Amino acid sequence: MHVLTRAALAAWWMLAAASIHAAPLLAFSAPMSDVRWTLRSGPFECRLEQAIPDFGRVSLIQRGDGQLSFEILVRKGLYQGQAMSLKVRAAPWQPGQAVGHADLASDGGRDGDLVRFGESPARAVMLALRRGHFATLDYTIGDQARIRAEVSSLRFAEALGRLQKCAAGLKPARFADFEKTEVHFASGSAHLDARVKRRLTRLAEYLRLFGGQVQIVRTIGNTDNVGTAFANYGLGMRRAEAVAHYLKSQGVTQPIRIASQGEYRPLAANRTARGRALNRRVSVLLIR
Incomplete structure (x- = not known):
């Protein structure tokens, strides 16, 4: 009897110690009244997002090539x-x-703070939410805390219809469409106007999603023949640098090599205003 008592006492102490040292559970979920699915569309993908208060947001992402993924931004x-x-x-x-x-x-x-799940888990999440189930995300921060975030299926059926409609309008991105991009500049300027930034943003998005095989990005600056050849070489370089800087600011991670051809590689004769406008450019080349 004495042995049993000691064994029971030891077991009790082990359980007590475990309960003392167990990491607390921190649970996150959106109140039922606040659950929202927000659709965001881009040139290559459509995203269905749900915010989880104090935790972050989750995104179900459908790309133009049909690939599905599930992302968590914490x-x-x-x-x-x-x-x-x-x-x-x-x-x-x-x-x-x-x-x-x-x-x-x-x-x-x-x-960093982003976790991505690929095709198979993403489709399983989509199917589960469509059936009305919830998805949960679990991880442990050492012995400090256990984290659990809950993805609600409320209002998902209607939101899924919007995602599918959005995805139906996407076109597959082809490398040939982005292998060479040209943007143009005002006379004597290396300033990127709104139209140029839109084109470069689209290119950066392509590289983020589909640029895994792209090894190097080259930006080559060109000018018309207004001014001296020396000045135009410098202007072409500033244009190439401006484009490279903007691409990096948009998340392009590939090495970018810059160069200038100044006025020496015109696309058109410099005799006309239209010809000079065509020559004031930066060519962005993707090399695999």
Whole structure:
């Protein structure tokens, strides 16, 4: 009897110690009245986003090539690169309902505060939400805290219809369409106007999504023949630098090599205003 008592006492102390040292659970979810699915469209993808208060946001992303992905952007300071598990559970109004394969993925690609899950987990999440289930995201920050964020399926059916309609209007991005991009400048200027920035933003978005095989980006500046050849070489270089700087500001990570051809590689004769306008350019070349 004395041995049993000591064993029971030891077990009690182990349980007590475990409960003392167990990391607390921090749970995040949007109140039912605040659940919203926001559609954001771009040239190459459509995103369906849900904000989770104090945690971050999740995005179901459909690309023009048909690829689906699921992304989680976590609030600064709440995520430190830990493995994140993606699961499905029954919604509060589905007590006891089976959800099939509940564990969808045990980890995703990580980039700072952003976690990405690929095609298979993303489609499983989409199917689960369409059935009314919830998705959960779980990870542990050492012994400090266990984190759980909940993705609600409220209003998802209508939102999914909007996502699919948006995706139907996307066109697949072809490398040939972006291999060479030309942008033009005002006389004597290296300033990027709104039209040029729109084209470069689109190019940067292409590189972010589809540029995995692009090894080098080259920006080559050109001018008309107004002014001296020496001055035009410098102007061409400033134009190439301005384009390279803007691409980097838009998240382009490939090495960018800049060059100037000054006035020596015209596309058209400089005798006319139209010809000079065509020659005031930067060519952006993608090299695989």
